[in-house]
Amino acid sequence: MNQIKDGWFSEINGDWPGQCFSLEVDKILYNEKSDFQDILVFESKHNGTVLVLDGIIQCTQKDEFSYQEMLTFLPLCSHPNPRKVLIVGGGDGGVAREVVKHPMVEEVVQVEIDEKVVMASKKFLPFMAKGFDSPKVTLHICDGFEFMKNHSEEFDVIITDSSDPIGPAANLFTEHYYGLLKNALKPNGIISCQIGSIWLDLPHMKKTMENCRKHFPVVNYATSSVPSYTDGQLGYMVATLDASIDLKKPVFKFTEKQIEELELRYYNDEIHSASYVWPTFVRKFLR
Known part of the structure; x- marks a missing residue:
């Protein structure tokens, strides 16, 4: 306040x-x-x-859909058969709202550590928290670290919807965390998470991607425009255990009818590929 x-x-x-x-x-x-x-x-x-x-x-409310859709569909549309999905964090329900839209997804498990975020979102952000209403979604109020320690080779896609690497979210950007993700994924699994803006902390982004590469053979970085975030831009790290997957090319493409019916407002297959194009200064630094 x-x-x-x-x-x-x-x-x-x-x-x-x-x-x-x-x-x-x-x-x-x-x-x-x-x-x-x-x-x-x-x-x-x-x-x-x-x-x-x-x-x-x-x-x-004005621009949340950009973040939710990109964090969700970059990994889901790159996976050939994303039937079971784990969401870590995401207590506002926005990612769950998007995940259940994908026609191949059959089951969504979500772990959120802070029940009060869920309660506040259900009351004041129903346009996002409606994601929890889907029968596909099972919500657990618990620590994501502890949850994944007890689940091995279970999920096709894991999406980490975390806040910035401060406070309770700091551990979600470590090498240890990416090791837990790897163990919880099926052999061809894909992950996604937000790793900040290219304008704020490129060294942190590079370190995070290096941490991830110790466990995943393919790691890439995509961006989208989110005006309400500090620099108006946010980045997504997407990684897969299957070295044959080209993350830049969606294997599942929504039809124009599906885009309209599912109320997608930012993501499409052209945005998918274009989001992986890096500005020259980012390309030089990260490579």
């Missing part, structure tokens, strides 16, 4: 010094400290409902 002054919320954080992103606040809907983090939900003037964790914007 101390980040709201004169009717504006400002995302001020030491991890991106010298800049901030601000939204004009219309109404505070929810503010509580859970066992893991500070949770704030407010109605903004122009971006709809906003979810903030530990002072960092997680999503706004």
Whole structure:
């Protein structure tokens, strides 16, 4: 709450010094400290409902679909048969909402450590939390690390929908975590996770990809536009255990009719391939 002054919320954080992103606040809907983090939900003037964790914007109603769709369909549409999916995190329900749209997905298991995020999202972000209503989804309130230790070669795709590598999410960017993902995947499994903006911390991105490459033979990086995030851009690390898979080429392509019926607003097969094109300075640094 101390980040709201004169009717504006400002995302001020030491991890991106010298800049901030601000939204004009219309109404505070929810503010509580859970066992893991500070949770704030407010109605903004122009971006709809906003979810903030530990002072960092997680999503706004205006543009959340870009992040949810890309994090979800980059791995799902690259897998030849993604029948069973694990979501780690994603307590707002947005990724679950998208995963169940894929016609090949039969079962979705989700593990979220903070039940209060789920409860707040169900009440104040129903346009995202409706993902939990699907009969395909089984939600467990527990630690993702502990869950995966007890599940081996079970999932076709694992999607990690985490906040930035601060606080409870910090361990989701380590080599140990990617080892757990590998063990929980079937032999041709694919993972995806967010790893930040090319404009904020390229060394962190490179280190994260190096951690992942110690367990996955194919690791790539894609981007999408998300205006409500600090630099208006977010990156997704996608990796597979199957060296024959070209992550840049979707093996499943939604028809125009499916795109309309499933209400996809950002993702399509052309965006899929184009999202893996890196600017020159990123290509030089990461390679």
